[in-house]
Every structure is written in C-alpha cells, then in structure tokens.
Amino acid sequence: MKEVKINLQFFAEEKTEKATPKKRQDSRKKGQVAKSTDVNTAFILLFVFIFLWLFGGGMVGQALYDFLRHNFQTYLLMDVTARNLEIMFWDIIVQVAVVLLPIMLMAMVAGVFASFIQVGVMFTTEPLKFNLKKIDPIKGAKRIFSARALVELAKSLLKITFVGVVVFVLIWFNLEDVMLISQKSVEIGFAQIATLTAQMGMLVALLLLLLSVPDYIYQRYDNEKQMRMSKKDIKDEHKNMEGDPRIKSKRKQKQMEMAMQRMMQEVPKADVVITNPTHYAVALQYDDQKSDAPVVIAKGVDFVAQKIKSIATEHDVILVENKPLARALYGQTEIGDQVPESLFKAIAEVLAYVYRLKNKQVGK
Structure with missing residues (x-):
C-alpha cells in the first residue's frame, strides 16, 4: 500500500500537463x-x-x-x-x-x-x-x-x-x-x-x-x-486563484446576504404569502400580462420565513396558512419560477380567496 501511494504521488508530481x-x-x-x-x-x-x-x-x-x-x-x-x-x-x-x-x-x-x-x-x-x-x-x-x-x-x-x-x-x-x-x-x-x-x-x-x-x-x-x-x-x-477558504466563505456569505436583501425587497409586491405557518413561507405574485401562472418571488424556512411574514404584514400582504401547499411550493420551485401545473388548482383556490378578501376590504 505504501508503494502504491509513493507511485501515485510520483505521477501526480510528474510534469506532464501543458502550462495554464x-x-x-x-x-x-x-x-x-x-x-x-x-x-x-x-x-x-x-x-x-x-x-x-x-x-x-x-x-x-x-x-x-x-x-x-x-x-x-x-x-x-x-x-x-x-x-x-x-x-x-x-x-x-x-x-x-x-x-x-x-x-x-x-x-x-x-x-x-x-x-x-x-x-x-x-x-x-x-x-x-x-x-x-x-x-x-x-x-x-x-x-x-x-x-x-x-x-x-x-x-x-x-x-x-x-x-x-x-x-x-x-x-x-x-x-x-x-x-x-x-x-x-x-x-x-x-x-x-x-x-x-x-x-x-x-x-x-x-x-x-x-x-x-x-x-x-x-x-x-x-x-x-x-x-x-x-x-x-x-x-x-x-x-490559490480561489483564495483562502475563509475569504471564500465570507465572500459567499456576503453574496447570500445581498441575494436575501433583494428577495426581501420583492415581498411587498406579492399578492399572497403561503405559510406553514411557522417553518415555511412562500410569496407569490400574479400578473396575467407578464406570465400565465403565479411566480415565486420569495421563499424561506425558519428565520427567513418569519422575516418574510413580518415584511408581508407590514405592507398588508395577505398571509394564507396551508401546510401541504407551502411545503410543496418550497420544495418544487425556485425564486423566479412559475408554480408547477400540478399545484394550479390549489393556487387558484388561494388566489380566489385572496381576491374575495381584498374586494371585501375595498367595499368597507
């Protein structure tokens, strides 16, 4: 085994590759x-x-x-x-x-x-x-x-x-x-x-x-x-080109923070936020002029889910509790995706409820 390791090390250090x-x-x-x-x-x-x-x-x-x-x-x-x-x-x-x-x-x-x-x-x-x-x-x-x-x-x-x-x-x-x-x-x-x-x-x-x-x-x-x-x-x-792992980790963390900030800025534009109610939250926006189905503009679990619900509440975005639908949307979609066809019926029922609720609020 030791001899095999030495041979592998020798071949790894043999200069056989073209210069980068x-x-x-x-x-x-x-x-x-x-x-x-x-x-x-x-x-x-x-x-x-x-x-x-x-x-x-x-x-x-x-x-x-x-x-x-x-x-x-x-x-x-x-x-x-x-x-x-x-x-x-x-x-x-x-x-x-x-x-x-x-x-x-x-x-x-x-x-x-x-x-x-x-x-x-x-x-x-x-x-x-x-x-x-x-x-x-x-x-x-x-x-x-x-x-x-x-x-x-x-x-x-x-x-x-x-x-x-x-x-x-x-x-x-x-x-x-x-x-x-x-x-x-x-x-x-x-x-x-x-x-x-x-x-x-x-x-x-x-x-x-x-x-x-x-x-x-x-x-x-x-x-x-x-x-x-x-x-x-x-x-x-x-x-060496990728840099120190710690610096790389910090860079990745900074990118995630910026992506999170951009996502949170989209939450006030949502028509509805579907929740678990505590662990999952998915924000949907529907514009029939731009897409054929609602689009996921924000999603998250645990702390991020609580943050999404908090921003939605501040901007009067309706929260709908539906545990199976929230889990399905979180697992099957990414931000910017349209909801899958298998969930159209459930989403249509939620949106109908939201629009009825909004109409009542306007009537008052």
Missing part, C-alpha cells in the same frame, strides 16, 4: 519566454550591412575619410602636452561617435524589431534582479554538461562551418580583384574592400537568419517543456 494561462502570464512577467538570440544576431547583422551598403559610401565613408584626414593633418603637427592630449582625446571621441552613432542606432532598431516579432511588447526587470541561484556552482556545472549545452555547442559549430564556407566561396570568386587591390589607389581599394565586406555581411546575415528558424522552433519547444506543470501544480494553482 496563469502560468504563462507569470512566466512572461519574469522574462521567461521563447526567444532565440540567433534571430536577434541575424537581424542586427542584416540591418547594419544593408545600411552600410546603401549609405556607407556617402555617409559613413565620408565621415571616416574626414576623420582620418583631420588626424593626419592636425594631430601629427601638435606638440605632445597634457592639454593637447586632452583636446585630441575628446575630439577623437566626438568624431568616432559621429561615425558609429548611425550604425549603433540601426543595430538597436534591428534588435528591438527582432525581439518584438518573437515575444511582442514586453518590459520586465525581473531578470536583472540579484539571485544567488544563478552563481550556484553545482547548478552551473549541470548547465554546462546538460543536453541544452550540447545543443548550443552543435549550433555554434554548425554556424562557424557555414559562415566559413560562405566567406571562403565569396573570396574565392573575387580572388583576382582581392589580389590586385595593392596595385590600386587608396580610394578604389577601400571601396572594393568595403563592397566585399558588405556582401559578406549580408550573405552571412541571411545564412544566420535561415539557421535561426529551427533554433527558434527549438527554443519554443524547450520553453514549453520547462513550463510544463504537474497535476498537483494545477490543483494548487486553482486553490
């Missing part, structure tokens, strides 16, 4: 989403090299040319002093920023776009929080020698191989032009190197983008696997 919407939402808040860094890398390279291909010669190339000319024509003629070094340092930083800023902005736009198409709009600081578990050497060793690490190693070797082949093939087909660069002017040589570099970059980016598709699929699979829940986890989640 709440688990997915909580994981997203923590930054635990399916995301491939290869997609980001590929888009950044592609956007940057397309930008260099389109605007590199006119914008970046000219800025780089002006930067080098200014350095050779100005800084080489300056005396080496502390003041001059400070001036050169800040001047070089500004000029480098002018050259690199458009490229960095394009890389940032590409990175944001790549992240957006993978995970949508998401901002969280949870991954930035300090966590001692992240520097646990035992867990670190497990990550290094895990199946995930082997997959990452295989991916890296595959990417290096393909990138190397692409670069080799491109240089091989342009080998003659590369060999003749030393015999050409600086401007022409620089332009050929820049063109060849841009072509390499775009081809490598397209290749990485192609390789990132299966990697993204794997990341989604791995993320789904990590988010799996056991049946016990799902039960615990439902309990």
